[in-house]
Amino acid sequence: MSTPLRFAVPSKGRLMKQTAEFLAKAGLKLRKxxxxxxxxxxxxxxxxxxVAFVSASEIVxxxxxxxxHLGVTGEDLVRENISNASERVVFLKALGFGRxxxxxxxxxxxxxxxxxxxxxxxxxxxxxxHGRPVRVATxxxxxxxxxxxxxxxxxxxxxxxxxxxxxxxxAGTADIIVDITTTGATxxxxxxxxxxxxIILRSQANLVASKVAAWPPETHKARDALLGRLGIAAKAL
Amino acid sequence: xxxxPPANFEALEAQARTLLAVFIAAGHEAVAxxxxxxxxxxxxxxxxxxxxxxxxxxxxNGEELCLRPDLTVPTCRLYLDRYASADExxxxxxxxxxxxxxxxxxxxxxxxxxxxxxxxxxxxxxREEAEAQTFTLMLTALRQAGLRNWKLRIGxxxxxxxxxxxxxxxxxWRRRLRHQFWRAEAFRTELKRLTTNPARSAAALPRTLVxxxxxxxxxxxxxxxxxxxxxxGMEVFGVRSVAEIxxxxxxxxxxxxxxxxxxxxxxxxxxxxxxxxxxHQASSRVQELMGKAEPGIAAALEAFERRSALLEESGIxxxxxxxxxxxxxxxxxxxxxxxxVLAPTLGPGSxxxxxxxxxxLLKAVGAPRDVPAVGGAIHTERLLAAVREDAR
Numbered sequence: 009m010s011t012p013l014r015f016a017v018p019s020k021g022r023l024m025k026q027t028a029e030f031l032a033k034a035g036l037k038l039r040k041x042x043x044x045x046x047x048x049x050x051x052x053x054x055x056x057x058x059v060a061f062v063s064a065s066e067i068v069x070x071x072x073x074x075x076x077h078l079g080v081t082g083e084d085l086v087r088e089n090i091s092n093a094s095e096r097v098v099f100l101k102a103l104g105f106g107r108x109x110x111x112x113x114x115x116x117x118x119x120x121x122x123x124x125x126x127x128x129x130x131x132x133x134x135x136x137x138h139g140r141p142v143r144v145a146t147x148x149x150x151x152x153x154x155x156x157x158x159x160x161x162x163x164x165x166x167x168x169x170x171x172x173x174x175x176x177x178x179a180g181t182a183d184i185i186v187d188i189t190t191t192g193a194t195x196x197x198x199x200x201x202x203x204x205x206x207i208i209l210r211s212q213a214n215l216v217a218s219k220v221a222a223w224p225p226e227t228h229k230a231r232d233a234l235l236g237r238l239g240i241a242a243k244a245l
Numbered sequence: 246x247x248x249x250p251p252a253n254f255e256a257l258e259a260q261a262r263t264l265l266a267v268f269i270a271a272g273h274e275a276v277a278x279x280x281x282x283x284x285x286x287x288x289x290x291x292x293x294x295x296x297x298x299x300x301x302x303x304x305x306n307g308e309e310l311c312l313r314p315d316l317t318v319p320t321c322r323l324y325l326d327r328y329a330s331a332d333e334x335x336x337x338x339x340x341x342x343x344x345x346x347x348x349x350x351x352x353x354x355x356x357x358x359x360x361x362x363x364x365x366x367x368x369x370x371x372r373e374e375a376e377a378q379t380f381t382l383m384l385t386a387l388r389q390a391g392l393r394n395w396k397l398r399i400g401x402x403x404x405x406x407x408x409x410x411x412x413x414x415x416x417x418w419r420r421r422l423r424h425q426f427w428r429a430e431a432f433r434t435e436l437k438r439l440t441t442n443p444a445r446s447a448a449a450l451p452r453t454l455v456x457x458x459x460x461x462x463x464x465x466x467x468x469x470x471x472x473x474x475x476x477x478g479m480e481v482f483g484v485r486s487v488a489e490i491x492x493x494x495x496x497x498x499x500x501x502x503x504x505x506x507x508x509x510x511x512x513x514x515x516x517x518x519x520x521x522x523x524x525h526q527a528s529s530r531v532q533e534l535m536g537k538a539e540p541g542i543a544a545a546l547e548a549f550e551r552r553s554a555l556l557e558e559s560g561i562x563x564x565x566x567x568x569x570x571x572x573x574x575x576x577x578x579x580x581x582x583x584x585x586v587l588a589p590t591l592g593p594g595s596x597x598x599x600x601x602x603x604x605x606l607l608k609a610v611g612a613p614r615d616v617p618a619v620g621g622a623i624h625t626e627r628l629l630a631a632v633r634e635d636a637r
Binding site for chain 1: 494
């Protein structure tokens, strides 16, 4: 039996719709196989490609574990969930949708904190006044840590937040946040402001290949056929 | 990566018995602090960067815990459990597992689980004596375990502190530089900024506000900041008060008005950090650079020379030991003398043993004040590999 190319595609929402549109532009029709609410699919007219509809964050795990060969997912999720991304996956193409910036935002009233380095300058006073370091609410624990470490900021504690992160400073569970934003409107509505050098990552949806999946010749062929149709030059894995 | 092959078990056990016997004979009590530790203390002491190299997890009660990344902090906690006021001398030794996250594909010298054997000495006021004893005892233990070929390297954060204190600048700039010691790139960026444009963040604030602030008039400054926030429609929320924000704004205003750091001062700091010499010449090199006039530097050099003499007496040939001004072992809790032992086959990224002075750590873990503390630890899997290599 031959090994089909496993292509992981977002299973719901805008990302799924936009992925289908992206494929459609190249004349490729994404179709579910079996039950309409099932999670398996195919691309019409492309043999050897098996589509798996998976949630965007699961797609990263599938690629990192080598269970999917290709996938469509946000760069933010890849960078957050794979510590050595360049060794595990290859970004084949930025797809121009699913755009979001991962940013550091502080209360607008913190007029003495405008750059990331200012956080460190206020840290000593903050600790003295409140007996703890600044709390940063985020679901991007690893991106935050790497970004702050690169900027020499060490005096902070991460509070994991899995939703409504923008509200945590006003609610008092955190002092500042690291979160995604597209227009900045939600941040402004919550009295927050992005630091001048506080953009951690300008993310968008990407077509990503797994370096660690098994790539026998027939899977390679299926990949080349798919990438050929999409007009993407294959990169070495 | 992962666990070493089972053939190593007996060899590691035998090696551990040898190492512990040396430590115990020198008066160190063997202790076994818990493997699972509260993550909060480590995060407070080592910072969030800890999460990048430690297994941190949440248990069923929602408590954040970690597998100890080393045995130094757990041994500090054990000491404070026994002596909450931290006013006793104590000499401990240990051998046990420690855990560090390694990305997939890390080499054999960087296993995620390894055994550390080491010593910690708390509360001994004679610092140089305690440092020399620690370093010497580590080398004795390594020799007893069969290691023949090694290279040493030393550094001294006390000397760096003295250099920084002698450099003319506001204390807040010193704090920032000291903080970046372990991050060479961030340190250089900060130094460059201070010499060229120390006016941090001022552009984001209205010039009129910055100009109107008078540091001598705290209440006046606070009123000005409150007015500004009010007129700009910025609601004050969260735990930081207007008083705190004013403090920050005053620091920005002070930086904006301050003369940049003198090029010569920055050059002096940089020249200290780039010192690379043999330990017996380090003191005279630093004297050439700095002059001995500054009392802080004279005292730090005296300590350095005394420690060197003690080490020389115990048989370490200091003319063969490299000293580097920027060497700080990449662990931000060291405050003074630091050392590493390298095996020729393992490379500088994988020291067989290392240690140093960390006088601020016990306070960070809960002691009422700074406590003199010095210690060292051996990466026992690396030691075994190096000993086997030696025997070939």
